[in-house]
Amino acid sequence: MATTILKLNCPDAVGVLARITGRIAAEGGNLLEVSQYTDKTSGWFFARAAVEAGDSAWSPEKFESSFAQLAAELNASWTMRPADRKRRTAILVSKQDHCLVDLLWRWRSGELGLEIPVVISNHPDCRPLVEREGIPYEHVDFCDDKDAAFQRVGEILRANDVELAVLARFMQVLPGWLCREYDARVINIHHSFLPAFVGANPYKRAFERGVKLIGATCHYATEDLDAGPIIEQEVARVEHYHDPDDLVRLGRDCERLALARGVRYHVEDRVLVHGAKAIVFRD
Template sequence: MNAADTTTAPDDGRRYVLTLGCPDTTGIVASISGFLAEIGGWITEAAYHSDETSGWFFTRQSIRASSVDLAAEQVRERFAAVARQLGPETEWRLTDTGETKSVVLLVSKDSHCLLDLLARAERDELPARIEAVIGNHRDLESITTRFGIPFHHVPFPKDPEGKTAAFARVRSLVDVHDPDAIVLARFMQILPADLCADWAGRAINIHHSFLPSFVGARPYHQAFERGVKLIGATCHYVTADLDAGPIIEQDVSRISHEQSPTDMVRLGRDIETLVLSRGVRWHLEDRVLVHGRKTVVFA
């Protein structure tokens, strides 16, 4: 099939998604659109961002897979030449929505984020399969198995050697699935630096605060002590810097002096579930491009 063809296969909903970031210059859009036209690609969604501060250009292109007479790997091989022309710093990837993505969830005792993601996955609202849930307590085991998903209990001793062994066990349970996302759904343990590095760009956390304010533990209580009028939640990628990874999504709720810390925790749970589900979905749909400490989100 080529650009001259006047017919194409029926749209089955499957897409090739191309994301790219490179130093900004003239002709980038022409290079990409020219390549897609050459292979007969039918563009269903296109987003662009030129960042004047960093001097970088970002794009996300969604193409009907049925319009292209090439497998995803063949498209990657051919587009690599275009990427090379855009410069050695170019970062890009092409994914196939026909290939099911996978997620592993890490949890502790709070159930709201876990329940929300499990329910969305069951309703086919999450573009991935949840392979397993790993918890450092057994509190959420029955909820998880009720959805037919394996639950692995990995206790975390307080001594450093015990924690190191526990994280090694978590790593082995996660890496066997090679997941597209490792979601810390209120997992109340700080990932060691080596895991942050190995899972970079895949480990996603929900922090119950509107970062960068109130990092660390008990942020709602910190916010109460400061008398804030807005509370929020932040979905971000995990890095070795505590609660300082690139931010994917945030939201807030207005409060008043009448709300106690308990009230704030209750209200915050609603925000956390929405923010986390949005962030995870956008990540799985390749809508999040990371550049340094920031993200571009084509939501």
């Protein structure tokens, strides 16, 4: 029997969780898992629930319409979907393929609940890796006209009904209109533990600064580059004898892990964005 995932945020008030869980129980739903967080500063309530049929009265459709009424009373933003519905996801990549290969493996193995209708790149290099998986590869030329190129990216995303775009080391800065159109639905991997080394060449700058840790940050892309809500971070120890090439090599493993986890949390509806921050109910 399919599990239903409910995700919601609303102003906090006495009894919010009781009303939500009460409604689930009243409709015959059985709570498998519930995560909840209240931000006392902003007075905001966040929750995620995994619900399955508890008795024969349960119907996801009936629950959805019943819950819509409650959500309106709570002034809630919310989503509901079957846990096994896969997210239509485009991967954007430049030349470096380590994050792409990792995501493709996790997709193929079923570890990540993705459908991948398309991979988009500003370079032709990764085409063979992608097409051998049976996934269309769209090479968009960014050399001449970046605006036109991003318009083309937007068209491809829309034509493929993309729900999530993953920037898997895509070395182009997204324009504001695209960030807004896919607000909280574009995930980027930055190759430093933000906010350290915002901007270009973080490994080179980490080497010059002599840090003893390097890292990677998975975050939502926003107009303000490298300032979007952070979903996940990973670090690795480095030593004085690691040169910039070593940092790149060691960093790749951080990037792959942080991105894979961040994408997983997103597609499992475990992330709720609130202002500049991401509430992440980790699994």
